[in-house]
Amino acid sequence: MQKVNYLLQGLLNCYSRLNQCFNLKVLFKIALFCSDKIIMTNRQLFLNHVGQTSEAPLSLEIVKAEGCKLFDADGKEYIDLIGGISVCNVGHRHPKVIDAIKKQLDDYLHIMVYGELVQSPQVQYAKLLTEHLPASLNSVFFTASGSEATEGAMKLAKRYQNRSQIISFKNSYHGSTQGALSVMGSEYWQQAFRPLLPDILQMNFNSFEDLKNITERTACVIAETIQAEAGVLIAQNGWLKALRKKCNETGTLLVLDEIQCGFGRNGTLWAFEQFEVVPDILLLGKALGGGMPLGAFVAHKKIMDSFTHDPVLGHINTFGGHPVCCAAGLAAFKVLLDEKLIDAVKMKEELFLSLLKHPKIKTVRSRGLMMAVEFEDFDMNKKMIDALILAGVFTDWFLFAANCLRIVPPLTISDEEITSACTKIIKVLDKI
Ligand SMILES: Cc1ncc(COP(=O)(O)O)c(C=O)c1O
Numbered sequence: 001m002q003k004v005n006y007l008l009q010g011l012l013n014c015y016s017r018l019n020q021c022f023n024l025k026v027l028f029k030i031a032l033f034c035s036d037k038i039i040m041t042n043r044q045l046f047l048n049h050v051g052q053t054s055e056a057p058l059s060l061e062i063v064k065a066e067g068c069k070l071f072d073a074d075g076k077e078y079i080d081l082i083g084g085i086s087v088c089n090v091g092h093r094h095p096k097v098i099d100a101i102k103k104q105l106d107d108y109l110h111i112m113v114y115g116e117l118v119q120s121p122q123v124q125y126a127k128l129l130t131e132h133l134p135a136s137l138n139s140v141f142f143t144a145s146g147s148e149a150t151e152g153a154m155k156l157a158k159r160y161q162n163r164s165q166i167i168s169f170k171n172s173y174h175g176s177t178q179g180a181l182s183v184m185g186s187e188y189w190q191q192a193f194r195p196l197l198p199d200i201l202q203m204n205f206n207s208f209e210d211l212k213n214i215t216e217r218t219a220c221v222i223a224e225t226i227q228a229e230a231g232v233l234i235a236q237n238g239w240l241k242a243l244r245k246k247c248n249e250t251g252t253l254l255v256l257d258e259i260q261c262g263f264g265r266n267g268t269l270w271a272f273e274q275f276e277v278v279p280d281i282l283l284l285g286k287a288l289g290g291g292m293p294l295g296a297f298v299a300h301k302k303i304m305d306s307f308t309h310d311p312v313l314g315h316i317n318t319f320g321g322h323p324v325c326c327a328a329g330l331a332a333f334k335v336l337l338d339e340k341l342i343d344a345v346k347m348k349e350e351l352f353l354s355l356l357k358h359p360k361i362k363t364v365r366s367r368g369l370m371m372a373v374e375f376e377d378f379d380m381n382k383k384m385i386d387a388l389i390l391a392g393v394f395t396d397w398f399l400f401a402a403n404c405l406r407i408v409p410p411l412t413i414s415d416e417e418i419t420s421a422c423t424k425i426i427k428v429l430d431k432i
Contacts (some may be wrong), residue, residue, distance in 0.1 A: 142321025147175025231401025290332025
């Protein structure tokens, strides 16, 4: 008791001395200023000052990324099973991508809005891309994101066909801007933002029956070749071919969105190759930029040229095809081809499938290194995601399949990393 008295006495003395020397209110203000400016962690600043997209962001602070690994502020290492969501197909910071970026930094950054000047990184990338696409896809319109590629493609289809109706599919995701949102396959995400674009019809993915809705007034049908956010929903045998046929019969353009599934993720360079169809317009993004922001829609030149007249400048943007992004994307595309990363995708998928066996896993849907591990419900999946982060494995869930764990790692992931990540998944499953 005596000790407590001494302590209280001491504190009171301290308080009155401080009060004599300084105004305590001023001290308090200084402390507040310091806590805001100096002591606040990056995590607190992120939550307070960076626009948020949910009330519960993962909010890990990553300070370094290399290959298939992420490192947080405490030096803890994570196996990255999502590669920035299908972006980092050649791994984080591939040395050839970094070199290409550095080289371009020495030449020029932004010099003029898209479409006016000849910029070597754009031209060379468009050339290499079109050399690896069917001959009918020979003109690349660069944008700064996947959503903008969707927007541009929808405008192009309406302009070229002089029709207004656009058809999309339930559980499809093509981006979050207003036009892309209008063709998103989910009332939950659309309803708060209505009115959206008129004359949009939604059909069921994989429904042969619904194809009858495509008519002479449909400008385009837009579909993901493999629906990613639905939890890796794969087109049924023959269905994409039937869709292509119906589009041909009605003069409708077929737009395939390979923003998430392109660039080798499904075991072939383009997913559409596996279904023996060729789209009229192809949407690209994510891995297109090798880790830098880049999107594109690709079509035949005769279709693309509709943007040049009636009206002139039918689609324009400032940053589309930014030279640094194109230089990075071009380097990443060359790495993908030169290092034959796609050849190993099937074997890596099989390794994952052989290790992901547990009574609590309902099923694993996969096509190459695009996998959805299905659990009973979202609660179980969320527990898994949180526990895996603690265990050093980074994953998340899908927009329209919240009970499924997402596995879309860099294609460079090693057998050891796959084995280590799956061992951790199984261990965590045993515990929760
Ligand atoms: C299939 C698909 N299309 C379009 C988009 C939109 O791309 P972005 O986020 O770059 O606008 C995404 C993004 O996740 C996607 O997965």
